[in-house]
Amino acid sequence: xxxxxxxxxxxxxxxxxxxxxxxxxxxxxxxxxxxxxxxxxxxxxxxxxxxxxxxxxxxxxxxxxxxxxxxxxxxxxxxxxxxxxxxxxxxxxxxxxxxxxxxxxxxxxxxxxxxxxxxxxxxxxxxxxxxxxxxxxxxxxxxxxxxxxxxxxxxxxxxxxxxxxxxxxxxxxxxxxxxxxxxxxxxxxxxxxxxxxxxxxxxxxxxxxxxxxxxxxxxxxxxxxxxxxxxxxxxxxxxxxxxxxxxxxxxxxxxxxxxxxxxxxxxxxxxxx
Amino acid sequence: xxxxxxxxxxxxxxxxxxxxxxxxxxxxxxxxxxxxxxxxxxxxxxxxxxxxxxxxxxxxxxxxxxxxxxxxxxxxxxxxxxxxxxxxxxxxxxxxxxxxxxxxxxxxxxxxxxxxxxxxxxxxxxxxxxxxxxxxxxxxxxxxxxxxxxxxxxxxxxxxxxxxxxxxxxxxxxxxxxxxxxxxxxxxxxxxxxxxxxxxxxxxxxxxxxxxxxxxxxxxxxxxxxxxxxxxxxxxxxxxxxxxxxxxxxxxxxxxxxxxxxxxxxxxxxxxxxxxxxxxxxxxxxxxxxxx
Numbered sequence: 001x002x003x004x005x006x007x008x009x010x011x012x013x014x015x016x017x018x019x020x021x022x023x024x025x026x027x028x029x030x031x032x033x034x035x036x037x038x039x040x041x042x043x044x045x046x047x048x049x050x051x052x053x054x055x056x057x058x059x060x061x062x063x064x065x066x067x068x069x070x071x072x073x074x075x076x077x078x079x080x081x082x083x084x085x086x087x088x089x090x091x092x093x094x095x096x097x098x099x100x101x102x103x104x105x106x107x108x109x110x111x112x113x114x115x116x117x118x119x120x121x122x123x124x125x126x127x128x129x130x131x132x133x134x135x136x137x138x139x140x141x142x143x144x145x146x147x148x149x150x151x152x153x154x155x156x157x158x159x160x161x162x163x164x165x166x167x168x169x170x171x172x173x174x175x176x177x178x179x180x181x182x183x184x185x186x187x188x189x190x191x192x193x194x195x196x197x198x199x200x201x202x203x204x205x206x207x208x209x210x211x212x213x214x215x216x217x218x219x220x221x222x223x224x225x226x227x228x229x230x231x232x233x234x235x236x237x238x239x240x241x242x243x244x245x246x247x248x249x250x251x252x253x254x255x256x257x258x259x260x261x262x263x264x265x266x267x268x269x270x271x272x273x
Numbered sequence: 274x275x276x277x278x279x280x281x282x283x284x285x286x287x288x289x290x291x292x293x294x295x296x297x298x299x300x301x302x303x304x305x306x307x308x309x310x311x312x313x314x315x316x317x318x319x320x321x322x323x324x325x326x327x328x329x330x331x332x333x334x335x336x337x338x339x340x341x342x343x344x345x346x347x348x349x350x351x352x353x354x355x356x357x358x359x360x361x362x363x364x365x366x367x368x369x370x371x372x373x374x375x376x377x378x379x380x381x382x383x384x385x386x387x388x389x390x391x392x393x394x395x396x397x398x399x400x401x402x403x404x405x406x407x408x409x410x411x412x413x414x415x416x417x418x419x420x421x422x423x424x425x426x427x428x429x430x431x432x433x434x435x436x437x438x439x440x441x442x443x444x445x446x447x448x449x450x451x452x453x454x455x456x457x458x459x460x461x462x463x464x465x466x467x468x469x470x471x472x473x474x475x476x477x478x479x480x481x482x483x484x485x486x487x488x489x490x491x492x493x494x495x496x497x498x499x500x501x502x503x504x505x506x507x508x509x510x511x512x513x514x515x516x517x518x519x520x521x522x523x524x525x526x527x528x529x530x531x532x533x534x535x536x537x538x539x540x541x542x543x544x545x546x547x548x549x550x551x552x553x554x555x556x557x558x559x560x561x562x563x564x565x
Binding site: 171174178179196203 | 446448449454472474475478479513514
């Protein structure tokens with residue numbers, strides 16, 4: 001009896017086949033490339049009219065800062081945003097995927113997306129991959145049932161909280177929140193507290209740094225304040241600027257203005273069925 | 274032949290020597306801590322030093338001892354606070370006792386100040402670490418002598434420094450950001466205590482080995498005062514903690530929506546009430562929330 005005759009359908013979930021090979025390679029001294037992590041401070045809090053999310057903007061590759069001004073607050077739906085900490089690729093991919101799923105769901109139902117829908121889709125995916133998708137998320141939004149704020153851990157567990165922090169700077173930010181948060185904050189008080197918490201992470205944690213991004217979501221309205229605060233400006237700029245060495249010979253100077261690649265034709269042909 | 278045998282005899286002897294040494298060293302080295310204390314936080318204020326710590330001694334993940342005093346006065350001018358292994362802390366207190374005693378026996382009118390004691394502790398900790406037999410503690414040494422305030426820290430590997438505000442263990446991550454933000458020179462006693470209590474409250478919320486029973490100690494030029502143990506007030510009344518899953522499918526909590534009657538309609542209508550098919554058990558808490 002040949003075993004290959006039985007056709008087993010592929011099982012769902014993570015395929016662990018390559019783990020043994022990776023183990024063997026690492027024993028032989030082959031180092032895998034280090035992940036680009038967003039060693040991070042991300043926070044969220046619920047105020048009287050909705051939810052405020054905040055994040056720093058540093059992305060690290062081991063000990064090096066690879067992106068000084070990256071975007072950690074990802075769009076999920078017009079009324080839902082998600083901050084991501086952990087491996088940058090994982091947070092981007094997971095939030096993009098769930099954002100598309102939410103869009104399709106919106107077309108299907110004809111209603112505004114709810115935050116718990118995004119929550120369930122995210123936790124289903126993350127649990128399925130048993131923590132190997134290293135994405136720690138702070139999900140916040142306002143829907144018909146009110147403002148919601150959730151945290152999602154890489155293994156798929158979730159929490160519903162009035163204020164939350166994640167990432168390597170979460171302890172520093174949580175210290176700020178635990179001592180200063182109260183119910184029924186106004187918008188300005190909320191933004192001030194979020195900025196304080198992110199700054200605490202930026203200045204007390206080595207994995208976080210650069211600038212502060214804030215996103216305010218209220219019923220029917222959202223405000224994405226990119227680089228709301230820049231507490232680390234470049235202070236010493238060389239006044240001479242950059243110039244090539246004097247011996248460099250300029251052979252040719254050609255300036256090409258950038259133009260639009262896509263031309264939008266009004267009233268074009270409809271797509272074929 | 275004789276040379277060979279003498280060589281083997283030598284190697285035998287050295288082997289015996291080595292195995293003796295090895296067994297001696299193994300039985301004396303500290304490998305892991307057993308009964309541990311959690312963080313200590315200390316700040317300089319106008320008149321001297323304020324130090325706070327809770328009174329818990331954990332045995333792994335059990336809270337075994339709830340009345341451990343982790344802040345002790347040393348000599349006339351210093352306070353010592355320790356986190357980490359409690360038995361090593363008691364050993365350090367014995368060493369310091371001996372040190373202060375010898376100093377007193379000189380009877381020369383001089384007494385060891387906080388800087389000297391800190392230096393002594395640094396040497397002790399570093400030397401123990403070099404012998405791979407550390408005292409498993411993070412120590413905070415604070416004091417006032419001749420008007421000079423001193424606050425320093427020594428870790429179990431001998432890292433030492435002096436600063437205006439220090440913390441050990443979890444306090445490094447949770448209390449130091451608050452202190453960096455809110456500490457300033459010449460804090461009054463009340464402000465200092467409030468600041469320390471703020472830090473201890475955050476630690477109580479977020480450190481699993483912290484307990485709500487703490488002591489605050491004060492040292493000034495006049496002397497040492499260690500307060501009686503007391504507990505902090507905590508707040509758990511956030512509305513999101515009361516019914517976190519309200520509105521979610523399948524949760525126990527329901528959304529009861531009262532709709533304002535349509536002003537155009539002439540006749541009076543009772544406001545409609547949305548109820549799920551399965552009613553949740555009517556707990557007194559739920560009733561209170563709904564009635565509010």
